[in-house]
Every structure is written in structure tokens, then in C-alpha cells.
Amino acid sequence: MEVTGKEQGKETGMIAGIDVGGTKIAVGLIDNSGKVLARTDSPIHVERGPRDALSRILEILKAQVQQTGVAIDGIGIGCTGPVDPMTGELGDVNTLPGWQGWNPVSELSTELKVTAAMENDADAAALGEACWGSGKGKRSLICITVGTGIGAGVILNGEIYRGAHDSHPEIGHHIIDPAGPYCTCGAYGCWASLASGPSMEQ
Numbered sequence: 615m616e617v618t619g620k621e622q623g624k625e626t627g628m629i630a631g632i633d634v635g636g637t638k639i640a641v642g643l644i645d646n647s648g649k650v651l652a653r654t655d656s657p658i659h660v661e662r663g664p665r666d667a668l669s670r671i672l673e674i675l676k677a678q679v680q681q682t683g684v685a686i687d688g689i690g691i692g693c694t695g696p697v698d699p700m701t702g703e704l705g706d707v708n709t710l711p712g713w714q715g716w717n718p719v720s721e722l723s724t725e726l727k728v729t730a731a732m733e734n735d736a737d738a739a740a741l742g743e744a745c746w747g748s749g750k751g752k753r754s755l756i757c758i759t760v761g762t763g764i765g766a767g768v769i770l771n772g773e774i775y776r777g778a779h780d781s782h783p784e785i786g787h788h789i790i791d792p793a794g795p796y797c798t799c800g801a802y803g804c805w806a807s808l809a810s811g812p813s814m815e816q
Contacts, residue, residue, distance in 0.1 A: 629685045630675055633735060634658070634693040634718070634763030636709030637812075639667060643682055648746030652678040662707070664716040666716040670727060671718075676756075689722050689730035692738030694763065696782060699733050708798045709762060734782055735759065737774050740767025758785075763798075763806040786810070 627772055628651070633640040634671030635658065659666055679686065684808045695707030699813040702719025703712065723730045733741065740749070740757035749755040749769070757767040768775040777783050786806035787799045794803025795813070 626642060628682075628686055630686045632671060632689065632691045632718070632722075633738075634667065634691065634710075635735065636694050639671060641671055641678070643675075643678050643684060644688070645684075648742070651682050651684065654678065658710075660711065660713070662719070664704075664713050667804070668718065668721055668725075671722070675726075686728055688728050689719075689726065690738065691718055691722070691730060691732035692735035693732060694735050694761075694765070695732050696733055698780075699731070699737075701786045702730070702732050708800075733774070734765070734767070736765030736767040736768070736781075737776075739765075740769050741774065744769055760809070761811050763810050 627646050629644045631642045631644050631650075637658060638655050639658050640653060640655050643651045646653060649771070654677075656670055658673065675686065693704060694708070694709060696705030697707075698705065701717070703715055703717045704713050704717070706714050711716065719730045719732050733748075736759045737755060739759050740755065743749040743757050744752065744755060752769075753772050754770050755768075757769075759765045759767070766783050766785040768783055775783065787797065787804045789801055789803050790805050790808055791803035795807045796802055797804040797807035799806075801807075
């Protein structure tokens, strides 16, 4: 799939941004100033597995490159749940059962022949806010994300805080009401079970 490289006669310096969530995948093209040139959301179809997700990501990126006339120079991935930003592998993500061990960093790098990196989605959002958003110019910030679950990205003195033993500050799974509703993590009354997007819809 030809979506990268100056030899294709396309404008370069663009990053593909990919958000793998509990209910959807969002794919976009972003320039060096943080401007989003294209964005497409697609249902995730967890039961079909990560290979289906990879195929749709590549299909969407190809369409976006054709639409915008740019070339992809790198890939940034944000993924829900525990991920290993050093190896690029997914951990045991409760909203993506059976996906543990999938390595979208390796697979997308191989397919598109560019560098890729992955962070927990809340950490990725915090980095985006620090670079281009409301946290620009700040050394420390907390970014709260509310979607299928509730997450937090924490930047302290210019660096992502990953928690003890890379445990990550999973604030959405702090128990607010022990008699509250069941949460996908297995506990009852977590903040996420009370105030995430799907919980507020009920």
C-alpha cells in the first residue's frame, strides 16, 4: 500500500493518528502544527479480532491519503487499557478480550514502512494537550478522558508519569461506591462504571 514517501510526489511531514478504543477506532492525518487534515471513525468489532482492525485501519489510511494528497511519515497510536509503550504490545485490556499480545506498532510499521509508537490513550491525549492544546507551555498537567471508560494522563515536569512498575494511574477504576454497578474490570462501583459515556447513557 503506497501511502508514504516523497517518491510518491505527495506532501510529507504528516503523522497518522490512530485511537483504538473500546467501541470504535478513530484514524486521522495530522500535520506538524497539530491540525487534523482528515478523520474517520469506525466501529471496532472486537469479536473479529485485531487482524480485522488492522485491515480497516490500513483501508482508512489509504483513502485519507488519496483524499488529502499527503504522505505519512510516522504513526502515533493511542490504545485503551494497559499497553507497553516500549514493546508496542497490548496487555490484558478488559474491553478487548482476546487481543492481548497484539502489536500494532510492529505490524503498522512493517506495512507502511515508517516509525510507529504507542501510548495508553489517556497518556497520548495528555501529550497532545501538552504539545498543542490547553496544556501547551505547561510542565505538569492532568488530562482526564471520558469515553467507553474513564482514564487519566499525567505529565510531571515534562514527562509522562507511568506509575509504580508502569501500573499507570487508572483513576477510572477507583471505587467510588462499593454498592454501585458492576464494572468491566470486575469490581463494583468504579468511577468508570458510574460516569463513563455508556454509563451516563443508561
